[in-house]
Amino acid sequence: MRYSGNIFGSESYRxxxxxxxxxxxxxxxxxSLFSVAAAIYVVANFGExxxxxxxxxxxxLSxxxxxxxxxxxxxYFVMRLRWKIRSHFWRW
Incomplete structure (x- = not known):
């Protein structure tokens, strides 16, 4: 399991x-503890x-x-489009 690339495998080699x-x-x-603490904080201070x-x-936005x-x-997109049109015109 050590070199199989499975991060959830056995760690008996430690x-x-x-x-x-x-x-x-x-x-x-x-x-999980951090997530529970954050959820409690959000619920307790939802309005704020x-x-x-x-x-x-x-x-x-202002x-x-x-x-x-x-x-x-x-x-950028307009200039890119103009450049493509110009380069395709001369290759034709």
Whole structure:
């Protein structure tokens, strides 16, 4: 199992220590505890979190950055299309 590429396989090749608890089990347990704590925090502070998200979104949209991104993207695609048309015309 050591070189088979299976990350959930047996870890009996590890050195001395606790052999009954694998690294996968420890990682799963720790991440599960973090997820439960985050879920409790979201449920307890739902109103505050949604208000913060709404304020951040309003500030972001009013900053003009999305308009800049869309303008740059449209300009890029128009220039790319013009270059393709020009290069295909001369190869024809």
């Amino acid at each position: 050195g001395t220590g606790i052999r009954t608890v694998s690294g996968v089990t420890v990682t799963t347990t720790v991440l 979190l949604t208000a913060e998200i709404a304020i951040w979104t309003a500030n972001f 900053s003009g950055f999305p308009v800049l991104v869309v303008t740059v993207a449209v300009t």
